[in-house]
Amino acid sequence: MSHRAILTLLFAGLLLAGCASASPSLPPATHTPQPLVNIRLPMGYIPNVQYAPFYVASEKGYFREAGLSVEFDYSFETDGVTLVGTNNLQFSLASGEQVLLARAQGLPVVYVLSWWQDYPVAVAAKTEQNIRTPADLAGKRIGLPGLFGASYIGLRALLDSAGLQENQVTLDSIGFNQVEALLANQEQAVVVYANNEPIQLKAQGVDVDVIRVADYVSLASNGLITNETIIAERPELVQRMAQAVLRGIADTLNNPEEAFEICKKYVEGLDQANQDVQFEVLQASIAYWQAERLGYSNPQAWENMQKTLLSMGLLSQPLDLSKAYTNDFIAP
Secondary structure (H helix, E strand, C coil), X not given: CCCCCCCXXXXXXXXXXXXXXXXXXXXXXXXXXXXXXXXXXECCCCCCHHHHHHHHHHHCCHXXXXXXXXXXXXXXXXXXXXXXXXXXXXXXXXXHHHHHHHHHCCCCEEXXXXXXXXXXXXXXXXXXXXXXXXXXXXXXXXXXXXXXXHHHHHHHHHHHHCCCCHHHCEEEECCCCHHHHHHCCXXXXXXXXXXXXXXXXXXXXXXXXXXXXXXXXXXXXXXXXXXXXXXXXCHHHHHHHHHHHHHHHHHHHHCHHHHHHHHCCXXXXXXXXXXXXXXXXXXXXXXXXXXXXXXXXXXXXXXHHHHHHHHCCCCCCCCXXXXXXXXXXXXX
């Protein structure tokens, strides 16, 4: 997808030659500050250290320097993908499967920045269960939030990697009670986020084996989305938003301790929480954001995601992936 280059012309001051009797130089030009563009950004979750790059970008003024006033929206009622797809919001955070499923429904959303380079879904089991590879899941009882969303898609990708069908395991919908279910031995394994629940379990003295989806298949994960209209009509807005977010990611990677302190201003109760556990969650999350080219979308990850959704019957036919994502707004 090609876009017009955004050129900034810098004018040097005029060099006035003449004698002392020449007309006085003009006073310096005054510039009227441009109003900030208001951005309401659906986050899709409660305030959390995992949103550190956005808190850093806000606290350090990166959004404001880009001419943006960003409000974080954590409302569960806010359907960011639909609002962006109908051009009622400029941006949202979304995952790769959400983008493809939305486009299949005719919503022209476009993924413009890959925040998470790897899919963070995993399966955790107590070490005594001897569940260490996807093949070991055969015949096991597995708890997960439900037969929907990233957890379900990640599990299906793991099963596919081992040549297993869903009917070869027993799935229990347990809501977001994976830690409690595993502690109570209600499930032999649970679907988790590798940067979260395993750390909580470890903090409670429970040894677990973790099977990361990212170790078996690359899937398009969480990132920043906009829509085709905004890209066509306001590419400079997309560029400014993307670059501000990338600055926040880079700073968080380079100085996690500073980012964690900034999080305390945005995450209620973080000061009273178990600091070691929460900082470990941040560090584990950072491992998923690392990349030689920050923000880059891996084409193979999108191919794999589409293949998984097709095999699950969530997509009825392949989509044109070149329209679903772009790397045009990140550094070359």
